[in-house]
Amino acid sequence: MKKTIITVVGKDTVGIIAGVCSYLADNGINILDISQTIVQGYFNMMMVVDTSGAVKSHNEMTDELKKLGEKIGVIIRCQREEIFQSMHRI
Numbered sequence: 001m002k003k004t005i006i007t008v009v010g011k012d013t014v015g016i017i018a019g020v021c022s023y024l025a026d027n028g029i030n031i032l033d034i035s036q037t038i039v040q041g042y043f044n045m046m047m048v049v050d051t052s053g054a055v056k057s058h059n060e061m062t063d064e065l066k067k068l069g070e071k072i073g074v075i076i077r078c079q080r081e082e083i084f085q086s087m088h089r090i
Contacts, residue, residue: 002052003032003081006065010074012043019072020045023065028053043074048081 008020017036024031029049036045054061062078069076 001050002054004029004049004051004058004061005079005081005084006045006047006049007077007079008043008045008047008069008074010043010069010072012038012041013073016043016072016074017045019068020047020065020076023068024049027061028055029061 006020008016010016021031029051030053031047031049033048034045035047036043038044051058051061056064058078058080065076065078
């Protein structure tokens with residue numbers, strides 16, 4: 001399993017979750033865990049996804065999600081799980 005951490009942050013608007021989840025489903029990416037909150041009108045979501053069935057490379061997915069975020073008014077970041085594991089080994 002290849003895990004990626006996706007974070008979404010921005011002003012809360014209708015359709016943020018739908019837009020991100022639709023993109024993931026359309027590209028063969030499975031959501032393993034999801035947490036979202038809204039604090040004083042600001043939306044924050046963190047997802048752990050399995051990209052082993054993804055139809056696109058990590059870089060393509062990262063670029064396309066960044067563009068999607070710009071379109072819907074949020075910042076979307078993708079990081080491979082290995083980054084977090086490496087940080088904790090040091």
